Amino acid sequence: MDYSFALQQLVYGLTLGCLYGLLAIGYTMVYGVLRLINFAHGDLLMVSAYVAFFGIAIFGVAWPISFIGSVLFTALLGILIDRGAYKPIRKSPRINALITAIGVSFLLENLGLVLIGGRPKSFPAPGLFSGSIVIGTVNIPELSIWVFIITLVLLVLCVLVVKRTRIGIAMRALSRDMETVTLMGIDKDRVISFTFALGSSLAAAGGIMWCMKYPALEPFMGVIPGLKAFVAAVLGGIGNITGAALGGLILGLAEVLIVAVEPDWSGYRDAIAFFLMIIILLTRPTGILGERLPD
Amino acid sequence: MSLLLDVRNLSVLFGGVLALNKLSLKIAAGEIIGLIGPNGAGKTTAFNVVTGRIKGSSGSIFFCGRDITGWSPSKIARNGIARTFQSIKLYEDLSVIENVMIAAHSSISYSFLEAILGLGRFSRDESRIRYRAFELLELMNLQELAAERASSLPYGSQRKLEIARALALGPKLLLLDEPVAGMNPTETREFGDFILRLRDNLSIGIGLIDHDMSFVMEVCDRIRVIDHGVPIAWGMPTQVRNDKDVIAAYLGVGFGTATGGHAAN
Amino acid sequence: MKFMGGFLKVTKRRDGTLTAFSIIVLLFFLFYADQNLDSYTVRILENVAIFITLAVSYNLINGVVGQFSLAPNAFLAIGAYTSAIFTLSPEEKLRSFIIEPMLWPLSVMSFPFAISLLLAGIVTALVAVMMAMPVFRVRGDYLAIVTLGFGEVIQVLANNFLSITNGSLGLKGLYPYTNLWWAWGFCIFTVFCTVRLINSSYGRAMKAVREDEIAAEAMGINALRIKTFAFAFSAFFQGVAGGLLAHLVTTISPSLFTFMFTFNLLIIVVIGGLGSTTGSVIAAVLVTWGNEALRIFEEPSNFFGYQYEGIPGMRMILFSVILILVMLFARNGIMGRSEFSWESLLQWFRRKTPALRV
Numbered sequence: 001m002d003y004s005f006a007l008q009q010l011v012y013g014l015t016l017g018c019l020y021g022l023l024a025i026g027y028t029m030v031y032g033v034l035r036l037i038n039f040a041h042g043d044l045l046m047v048s049a050y051v052a053f054f055g056i057a058i059f060g061v062a063w064p065i066s067f068i069g070s071v072l073f074t075a076l077l078g079i080l081i082d083r084g085a086y087k088p089i090r091k092s093p094r095i096n097a098l099i100t101a102i103g104v105s106f107l108l109e110n111l112g113l114v115l116i117g118g119r120p121k122s123f124p125a126p127g128l129f130s131g132s133i134v135i136g137t138v139n140i141p142e143l144s145i146w147v148f149i150i151t152l153v154l155l156v157l158c159v160l161v162v163k164r165t166r167i168g169i170a171m172r173a174l175s176r177d178m179e180t181v182t183l184m185g186i187d188k189d190r191v192i193s194f195t196f197a198l199g200s201s202l203a204a205a206g207g208i209m210w211c212m213k214y215p216a217l218e219p220f221m222g223v224i225p226g227l228k229a230f231v232a233a234v235l236g237g238i239g240n241i242t243g244a245a246l247g248g249l250i251l252g253l254a255e256v257l258i259v260a261v262e263p264d265w266s267g268y269r270d271a272i273a274f275f276l277m278i279i280i281l282l283t284r285p286t287g288i289l290g291e292r293l294p295d
Numbered sequence: 296m297s298l299l300l301d302v303r304n305l306s307v308l309f310g311g312v313l314a315l316n317k318l319s320l321k322i323a324a325g326e327i328i329g330l331i332g333p334n335g336a337g338k339t340t341a342f343n344v345v346t347g348r349i350k351g352s353s354g355s356i357f358f359c360g361r362d363i364t365g366w367s368p369s370k371i372a373r374n375g376i377a378r379t380f381q382s383i384k385l386y387e388d389l390s391v392i393e394n395v396m397i398a399a400h401s402s403i404s405y406s407f408l409e410a411i412l413g414l415g416r417f418s419r420d421e422s423r424i425r426y427r428a429f430e431l432l433e434l435m436n437l438q439e440l441a442a443e444r445a446s447s448l449p450y451g452s453q454r455k456l457e458i459a460r461a462l463a464l465g466p467k468l469l470l471l472d473e474p475v476a477g478m479n480p481t482e483t484r485e486f487g488d489f490i491l492r493l494r495d496n497l498s499i500g501i502g503l504i505d506h507d508m509s510f511v512m513e514v515c516d517r518i519r520v521i522d523h524g525v526p527i528a529w530g531m532p533t534q535v536r537n538d539k540d541v542i543a544a545y546l547g548v549g550f551g552t553a554t555g556g557h558a559a560n
Numbered sequence: 561m562k563f564m565g566g567f568l569k570v571t572k573r574r575d576g577t578l579t580a581f582s583i584i585v586l587l588f589f590l591f592y593a594d595q596n597l598d599s600y601t602v603r604i605l606e607n608v609a610i611f612i613t614l615a616v617s618y619n620l621i622n623g624v625v626g627q628f629s630l631a632p633n634a635f636l637a638i639g640a641y642t643s644a645i646f647t648l649s650p651e652e653k654l655r656s657f658i659i660e661p662m663l664w665p666l667s668v669m670s671f672p673f674a675i676s677l678l679l680a681g682i683v684t685a686l687v688a689v690m691m692a693m694p695v696f697r698v699r700g701d702y703l704a705i706v707t708l709g710f711g712e713v714i715q716v717l718a719n720n721f722l723s724i725t726n727g728s729l730g731l732k733g734l735y736p737y738t739n740l741w742w743a744w745g746f747c748i749f750t751v752f753c754t755v756r757l758i759n760s761s762y763g764r765a766m767k768a769v770r771e772d773e774i775a776a777e778a779m780g781i782n783a784l785r786i787k788t789f790a791f792a793f794s795a796f797f798q799g800v801a802g803g804l805l806a807h808l809v810t811t812i813s814p815s816l817f818t819f820m821f822t823f824n825l826l827i828i829v830v831i832g833g834l835g836s837t838t839g840s841v842i843a844a845v846l847v848t849w850g851n852e853a854l855r856i857f858e859e860p861s862n863f864f865g866y867q868y869e870g871i872p873g874m875r876m877i878l879f880s881v882i883l884i885l886v887m888l889f890a891r892n893g894i895m896g897r898s899e900f901s902w903e904s905l906l907q908w909f910r911r912k913t914p915a916l917r918v
């Protein structure tokens with residue numbers, strides 16, 4: 001394999017990995033705080049993509065406004081899902097919350113199908129993101145650079161929020177011991193809402209960039225990325241934000257590089273995450289940056 | 296008396312905090328041993344390590360002469376150590392009799408195919424288990440409630456049911472975590488008599504944690520006192536009662552509070 | 561105690577007679593249906609039987625053991641492919657595997673339908689064990705995501721293992737062995753086995769794990785083993801159901817086994833009441849029938865001169881809303897965790913008709 005080909009694949013892998021990472025952060029935060037696998041998280045990617053699409057293509061809004069609107073809308077939807085579907089059953093057995101989460105996910109997908117239709121729509125990427133820079137023989141799409149920068153900025157912001165701000169500290173406390181935190185006078189629901197809002201807006205940022213990279217919008221587009229993002233979160237150590245981003249990068253690189261080295265395996269690309277998950281569970285269930293298994 | 300449990304220099308580390316520091320404890324058949332100490336002393340932690348729920352950092356645990364350190368909770372239970380929990384842990388949605396019958400699962404001799412076909416061993420084992428469960432409910436005076444949901448029982452009966460369930464395992468050693476918490480003095484006295492009878496009739500070893508000092512002094516043959524994970528005294532109730540370190544430990548923290556969480560829970 | 565024993569024996573014999581009697585009634589009905597009803601209705605009846613089979617075994621792992629699995633569509637696929645591969649004749653295999661010839665020993669093997677079903681069950685159960693071990697050993701709640709992922713992966717595998725599955729072309733021309741008798745016979749067998757298992761010490765151990773895993777372990781129950789066993793047990797029946805399904809629709813391809821199957825089953829066990837086998841049976845009938853009845857929403861039709869286009873996805877919106885609402889407001893579903901018993905039915909009759917009271 002020649003040098004520039006390898007570099008080229010590296011660029012693709014990093015881009016994909018960043019997108020997985022953005023999605024994985026939301027998963028890892030919600031799971032860390034509520035111990036809930038929020039199946040609807042992947043579908044938020046689809047929602048954000050559609051909102052941004054409608055803003056630009058149907059209503060003719062300038063793209064920055066459309067993008068910001070999409071992020072806000074998705075964050076609000078995340079809060080709404082938690083308040084409407086998860087909060088009422090917070091005290092009942094975990095399996096009930098999981099079933100509800102599946103219901104929400106399926107509802108979003110089929111609402112998309114009914115309201116918008118199953119035919120894939122192509123996303124009009126703004127000019128700023130569609131060019132590419134050529135260095136030697138390596139072709140770097142400008143979108144990839146943006147994805148990388150935005151992911152890095154959002155990751156740093158997220159870590160700062162969780163480590164330094166009051167609400168972030170409350171989040172971390174909540175993930176350790178929900179009852180004590182409530183006794184200490186922290187408004188648990190506000191913290192959880194914030195968690196959902198933060199996670200959902202990251203999913204939205206990821207979603208918008210995802211549909212610029214893979215411009216086919218359809219109602220079930222969030223399912224597979226959602227699944228893989230969860231694997232990335234487990235890989236990095238569930239509950240750990242930096243870990244989720246790292247897990248996303250590893251998964252993205254693995255998918256791209258394995259297929260680059262062995263093109264015959266391209267059909268199995270979507271299975272790589274699954275086998276990775278089994279391997280993590282067998283060897284290091286706490287993930288790369290995870291400390292110990294929470295109860 | 297044969298030695299059942301032999302805990303040697305057991306230490307437990309929780310994220311840099313020593314929850315238990317070189318605890319040694321022996322319980323023989325027919326003996327009732329008390330484990331006492333102020334809140335957060337590591338008593339429940341000790342039970343959790345002995346029953347395999349938590350892994351110790353160093354030291355070893357022997358049961359009936361076998362090294363059981365690091366065994367899984369279910370394997371330890373099957374080998375004869377039964378326990379109750381400080382915060383009652385019943386199978387809440389199941390009936391009282393089912394709760395007791397479940398503990399006999401390890402004693403069944405039929406396979407799942409025999410269960411489906413309803414062959415000889417199945418009916419024989421099932422009626423044996425059911426009969427034994429009824430006996431234990433009678434022993435605890437719960438037979439009237441056999442068909443009730445476990446969660447519908449009053450608190451005191453739930454504690455009794457937990458003991459009936461633990462006995463259904465057919466244990467050699469029974470570990471009771473605060474068995475008289477929430478009982479009034481009369482109930483406590485009756486329970487004390489019951490424990491003594493249990494030991495004499497079944498000749499099993501009993502280890503118990505409680506904050507009710509008069510109860511512990513009454514029923515226990517020997518008492519181990521720990522404070523902040525460190526064993527500070529060992530001996531007969533009268534010796535322990537007059538031990539300087541013990542008095543200091545309790546007076547420093549507050550004597551005889553019947554409720555309150557433990558660091559290890 | 562003695563009296564109780566005698567009483568139990570008498571009611572046991574009565575219940576046995578009543579059960580046998582109702583099975584005979586069911587068989588008579590099936591015989592009637594087979595002779596007189598149109599093929600569309602018969603097809604629905606066959607579907608109902610397969611869905612009862614699936615729901616009852618799905619309820620075992622989700623409701624009785626309390627572990628959230630999303631694997632049924634994957635297990636159906638494995639069972640369907642296994643059984644189809646073993647019933648196709650070598651000539652048919654030679655004919656239909658046009659992209660890549662079939663792997664050697666498989667290409668010449670051919671078994672009777674019953675044996676292919678048994679193999680389907682066994683293979684599916686083995687896959688279940690391989691999947692459950694790593695999950696249950698460490699984090700039970702990852703089962704949902706691992707099984708969901710597995711459902712996607714199985715389609716990837718079916719599309720790519722050309723020499724075994726014939727890829728996206730699928731397997732065509734299966735002999736339609738599955739009729740009312742096969743479907744309902746196996747359905748009754750599944751319900752019988754599952755109910756017997758739940759009423760044994762194994763079933764009690766499963767419920768104990770659901771209620772409180774720590775307390776179950778403390779009473780000597782190996783939670784890992786009992787969960788894995790239950791998962792494999794339910795996979796066996798789902799695998800066989802897959803085989804039956806394959807020989808009902810006669811053509812299988814990877815795209816047949818989507819998450820939709822699992823979602824339908826989830827709806828069924830939730831509406832019936834998680835943990836109740838009776839509830840699963842009732843809800844399987846209701847939902848399978850309802851699914852047919854609601855088809856009009858998705859197909860073009862004419863309402864009193866008003867042309868209705870038909871919108872795909874409408875049923876699934878309805879079902880997901882029902883799922884969420886049941887979870888939020890009626891968590892017990894139809895049956896809660898209670899089961900049908902002749903005793904309670906008779907008592908209900910006695911209350912309704914006081915004159916009959918003895």
